[in-house]
Amino acid sequence: MLRYTLMRLGIFAGCLVVVWGxxxxxxxxxxxxxxxxxWIILLALVLSAPISFVVLRKxxxxxxxxxxxxVDRMKANLDANRSQEDLADDTARAQGQTS
Known part of the structure; x- marks a missing residue:
């Protein structure tokens, strides 16, 4: 993600220099x-957006x-934690009923 952001900033900086010139x-x-x-900043933004969209697609x-x-890894970890909590809760309830 950092690489994409830096590439996008580079395209904007290039457009800024060209527009300024x-x-x-x-x-x-x-x-x-x-x-x-x-005006120069706005024009550079307007020019760099479509260029970034096409050039940085990959x-x-x-x-x-x-x-x-x-996100998928975080969801899997969250589901694993939930199942561990459910198992611990079920075990505690079962032990509480037998005592």
Whole structure:
């Protein structure tokens, strides 16, 4: 997951540099008034999102598969703990009835 996040940040940083260059060279419009910095960040976000979606598809699938595995493992551990508690509770009740 960290790898995917870093790759996504890298794509955003690349888009930020490109947009900044385009805006300051006059090829892309500047923001209104003092909004130039916000305009550059917003435009970089808008450009990096679809690029990340296409370019990082395989990495996103790998990250989601790892997350699913961790969730399944946690569910299995939780079910095992529940069954141990049920067994201990049943044993305690059985011993309480025979005494």
């Amino acid at each position: 385009l805006v300051y060279s006059g090829l892309a419009p500047r923001g209104l008034g003092d909004s130039n910095g916000m 990495e996103r699938d790998r990250a989601s598969a790892r997350i699913v595995q961790r």
